[in-house]
Amino acid sequence: MQDLVDSETWQLVQDRLSATIGLPVVTVDLTGKIIFQSGQFPFFCTLVMKKGGQFCTLCRHDWTDNAVGVYQDSCHAGLYAITAPIIIEDRKVGALVVESIRSEQQLDQAAGQAAKLIGLEPDELVDEAPNLPQQSAAQVATIKALLETFAMTLPRIASAISQDRKELQQLNVLFDYLNQLNATFDVPKILNTTLNFCMKTFQLEDCSVRHGSDLARFAYLEARNQACSALEEGLWAHVSNSKTPLFIEDVRKDFLLGQLPRVDGLANSVLAVPILWDGVARGMLVLYGKIGSELRAYEEVALALAKRVEMVLTAAARYKQAQESAVTDKLTGLYNKHYFTETFKNEVARAAKFKRPTSLLIFDVDNFKSYNDTYGHPEGDKLLARLGEVLREAVGTIDTSCRYGGEEFVVILPETKPEHAMAVSERVRAAVDATEFPNRKTTISVGCVTCMNSSASPDFMLKEADRALYKSKHLGKNRVTGFIIVDKNLGTIDASEGTVKVA
Known part of the structure; x- marks a missing residue:
């Protein structure tokens, strides 16, 4: 796998992920062997790996083999791991694993059994188990979102033929956004958090995010708001059908959209990204930049943002449905x-x-x-x-x-x-x-x-x-x-x- 990626770039961003979540992160090959490691394993895990490293490798192999999407399972010592497959050139080459996750469940029984398996005195692990920090369900959900984004974006960034440091910065930006977007079921808050984050991070002139009948837009002047509304109806007709992003360097010069009412007053580049769920366009994220800006370079990170927005909004919709029903x-x-x-x-x-x-x-x-x-x-x-x-x-x-x-x-x-x-x-x-x-x-x-x-x-x-x-x-x-x-x-x-x- 090392011949497919730039090791320095991979390690750098993986270190950032580990520091963000406060847990060890490893990249493993298809056999479960660790290729890159970030963060320190707690002493409990160090004891387990020192005496029973072969069982840890077997667990990682099984997680990698089973992972289709983000996948959660427990190890032989009772701790949890979250695994995401690494796909390069349409084939699975390994997996990213966040390890040493302790739920609120007691570890005494699992720790005692693991100790016997690897030849330790049961008390050695049982006594160390309470020192492991616990992760709540909300923290685990955030870890899954970060890992999914990391696994989806990093292989392209760290590939041997693409080492654009600007893209590396964009991935760091995405980590920041996912940390900001706390577990909330309030739709306006989700939309406005996304809106404000995009405006600040990408240095935009305007931005909007729509999902179903819900809409948030930065534009505060009524005339500009009307022009953006007209343009976005045209953008929506395109991206909802194509289900792919659309970039326009100068909307005033676009053959079709430039003819819409008031659009001739918008001196902007535009990037429109569909928000998809199960192959259906549910909404759209629209970024307005200056003409000649680097707006197009944000397409990949905007797609990842849109995917995360849909996940959060879908969870909010299910919560609302649960309340109402x-x-x-x-x-x-x-x-x-x-x-x-x-x-x-x-x-x-x-x-x-x-x-x-x-x-x-x-x-x-x-x-x-x-x-x-x-x-x-x-x-x-x-x-x-x-x-x-x-x-x-x-x-x-x-x-x-x-x-x-x-x-x-x-x-x-x-x-x-x-x-x-x-x-x-x-x-x-x-x-x-x-x-x-x-x-x-x-x-x-x-x-x-x-x-x-x-x-x-x-x-x-x-x-x-x-x-x-x-x-x-x-x-x-x-x-x-x-x-x-x-x-x-x-x-x-x-x-x-x-x-x-x-x-």
């Missing part, structure tokens, strides 16, 4: 059955378009009826509320956790392969098993199903996940059973037995 289960704080049904249907349909996998896990509380009969329904409700907390801590932020009804819970795992879905299922089961619930020990049985190309209907996947759950019950409870659907026409494979059930 009352889709939250009051007892657990998780999404309810109605939200699950709609979201799962949409996720399967979206993945099916690209023939990507979708996974679903379902679990319920073992012997819950006897728990209620023994301790009463109020105590049963407390158990379910605590179970909701454990589930939130155990799954990734991009996965959707819901209370399906009674003591049944479901988790949607978009674009997730069987091995990762089973790993998540086992992590949830183990987390519940390790949690001290009131009154008595509590366990769950889990059923997991993956449709490799998302061709199966949501109802069929739910039915198969439920069938896997009841197999776990039949086998003795407190366990995970996984099924795989290669295609809706090929039946269901019992991953534990290799048998096929024809639907």
